[in-house]
Amino acid sequence: MSDDHRPDPATEAFVTHRNLLFTVAYEMLGSAADAEDVLQETWLRWMGVDLDTVRDQRAYLVQITTRQALSRLRTLGRRRESYVGSWLPEPLLTTPDVAEDIELAENVSMAMLLVLETLAPTERAVFVLREVFALEYDEIAAAVDKTPAAVRQIAHRARAHIAARRPRGLPSQAETQGALEAFQRAVQTGDMQGLLDILAPDVVLLGDGGGIKQALLRPVSGASRIARLLTVQQTRMAALPMEPALVNGYPALVLREGGEVDTVIALRIDDGLITGLYAVRNPEKLSHMDFETTLHR
Known part of the structure; x- marks a missing residue:
């Protein structure tokens, strides 16, 4: 100084x-x-x-x-x-200005970070x-x-x-928000048809518990399989507070247990349907969900 x-x-x-x-x-x-x-x-x-x-x-x-x-x-x-199990990027609770920068939001989205992993x-x-x-x-x-x-x-x-691997069409914030709300309603009420209506036929669900929390060890694909899996979990998921939040520039769901972040669910949207669900449960990856992170280009 x-x-x-x-x-x-x-x-x-x-x-x-x-x-x-x-x-x-x-x-x-x-x-x-x-x-x-x-x-x-x-x-x-x-x-x-x-x-x-x-x-x-x-x-x-x-x-x-x-x-x-x-x-x-x-x-x-x-x-x-x-x-x-599956490795997923560390989710960030991002500031509103990240969502307003459409190109930045796309590039830091969970879906895009997974695509970057293939390079x-x-x-x-x-x-x-x-x-x-x-x-x-x-x-x-x-x-x-x-x-x-x-x-x-x-x-x-x-x-x-x-x-060749990025989302087929860049979804708007409104489109993503609408899909998220439909998904949340269907999950919390155990609405099988509601899930089938919003999930793409080739949707993939990945879970990351890092060997610390229980999570899917392998990806699950197909709307019917994922809808059945989620309806089986309906009682537990409905009992946990489920809050919408801006995660990596896009709307996502945050589940809390005992006031602590338990799971972050991010979505990939293609042509109005959910084609990817990314559920991060590894507690070592959830510390940046307690405060907003400012990203900048």
Whole structure:
């Protein structure tokens, strides 16, 4: 701190771009806890940089964050191979402005983060930096240690890969809210037909308990199977407070037990029907549901 109590220039730059850096790390990792660790590592390296040699502080900070996230992503890939049951991204209770940024909301949605999981680490970094944050190819090249020409090729390949797997049509907030309300009514009342009306024939349900809480160990697919499974659970689910919330930029349901978050259910919507249900129960992934997280591009 200087005599007038203002932060030093390095600290001020980091604080200014912190939400952006967190968003970059979170999109690459799908984990808020790991994104926070990456920010800590970024901070430590940033403190050792001579600012007089930095032309663009934002770009330089993004480069450091990307390199740290890439390193952690490769380590996490090995850990997830031994994860108990399905692995789902860590849900975030997001601020209303995230939902208002339609492109950002799409890219941080639970559905999209799962699609990003199908990319190799470098492809994921290139896609996120180019498609979400609109960085130039030379800036991305410096962050991933590739030539700009190589980055262009990687971006093209990643874009095609994602296009084949992302939601078929970007749902509006109203469409998602309507589907969520119909789903909630059907679940709480045990309305089998109501569930069949809102679930797509090829809907998939994934649960993540992390081996700590009871959850589905394998994905369940098909509207009939999932509707039967949910109606069997109707008594328990109806007994728990079920609140709508903005999770990763989209409406979702939060179930509480004893005042604590027990389950977060996020939805994927295609053509007005639910094609994906993601139920996160792992308590180690629910700490960011107690406060709003600001994401920024």
